[in-house]
Every structure is written in C-alpha cells, then in structure tokens.
Amino acid sequence: MVQERHPQGKGVCWTLRLWSAAVISMLLLSTCFIASCMEKMWGCCPNHWKSFGSSCYLISTKENFWSISEQNCIHMGAHLVVINTEAEQNFITQQLNESLSYFLGLSDPQGNSKWQWTDNTPFSQNVRFWHPHEPNLPEERCASIVYWNLSKWGWNDVFCDSKHNSICEMKKIYL
Known part of the structure; x- marks a missing residue:
C-alpha cells in the first residue's frame, strides 16, 4: 500500500505570510502614529x-x-x-x-x-x-x-x- 503525502509546507507558508503581513502593517501604523505625535517627546x-x-x-x-x-x-x-x-x-x-x-x-x-x-x-x-x-x-x-x-x-x-x-x-x- 502506498501512502499519500500531503504538502504541509504550503499551509504553514501561507500562515507565515499572513502573520508577516499583519506584523508589518502594525509596524507601519505604529510608525505613522509615532511620527504624527512625536515632537521633542510625545506631544x-x-x-x-x-x-x-x-x-x-x-x-x-x-x-x-x-x-x-x-x-x-x-x-x-x-x-x-x-x-x-x-x-x-x-x-x-x-x-x-x-x-x-x-x-x-x-x-x-x-x-x-x-x-x-x-x-x-x-x-x-x-x-x-x-x-x-x-x-x-x-x-x-x-x-x-x-x-x-x-x-x-x-x-x-x-x-x-x-x-x-x-x-x-x-x-x-x-x-
């Protein structure tokens, strides 16, 4: 009997890409907030x-x-x-x-x-x-x-x- 192989790497890769996009988006939003609020300190x-x-x-x-x-x-x-x-x-x-x-x-x-x-x-x-x-x-x-x-x-x-x-x-x- 031959066992079928399921490509698990593609599911993990897709999840990793999704999390990466979410983290990058959060970093960009945080940077924008900091840039708009920061003057000398946090004004x-x-x-x-x-x-x-x-x-x-x-x-x-x-x-x-x-x-x-x-x-x-x-x-x-x-x-x-x-x-x-x-x-x-x-x-x-x-x-x-x-x-x-x-x-x-x-x-x-x-x-x-x-x-x-x-x-x-x-x-x-x-x-x-x-x-x-x-x-x-x-x-x-x-x-x-x-x-x-x-x-x-x-x-x-x-x-x-x-x-x-x-x-x-x-x-x-x-x-």
Missing part, C-alpha cells in the same frame, strides 16, 4: 484640533461674544489664541475662512490702548499684525483676525459684545 492634540509647534488649535464654527468664546475655550482646557510669531499667524490663517472674523485672546479692558493677552503673555509691539489704521476706537476693546482684500489677514479691534467665530489654543498633551 499630541485632541481629535479635530490642529497641531503647530507646541500648541493645538481649534477653530470654532459658531459665533459668540468674546467673553463666552473665552469661557468655551476654558471649558476645553484652552484659551482664546495668543499669537506670538509670524509663523504662527501664517499657520492659523491657512485654517480660516476668509469670509469670517475670529476672536483672538487679545483685549483692551479699560479702552486705554493697553492691550493684553488672555494667558498673560506680554503684549509685544514687535509681534503685532494690526490692519492699517487699527486699532482705531477705544470703545472696541477686543481683537479679531479678519481678511480684508487689500491687506489680506490682519487684526482688527471690535466690540466685545459683537458675535464672531473664535480660535482656541492649548498646549500639546505630552505623554
């Missing part, structure tokens, strides 16, 4: 927040008053955006809709041209992006960023009780 932003430098940004889709906008940011562990560099301004404006205006974390509570940031960053005369001839009214005590055709994106003083969209900023979450 990540919450879902739907945009990452730039050491901060995360959320662009609101709802208009509100300045004080309510700031409170909404605070409830998320953030504050209205503080713009420190031209690179940060450029990054933010790339995310914005040119037909809308957005509150910044900048205000002049007394109306005496002593502008201050919500996070107590000193207001530097070197880092400012006011539109020409702005700020122009002491009654307009809050700042927004808005697109004007001739001068593109810039800051404008506005009434704090007017409704605008807003931009929240928080530090990245480090793991």
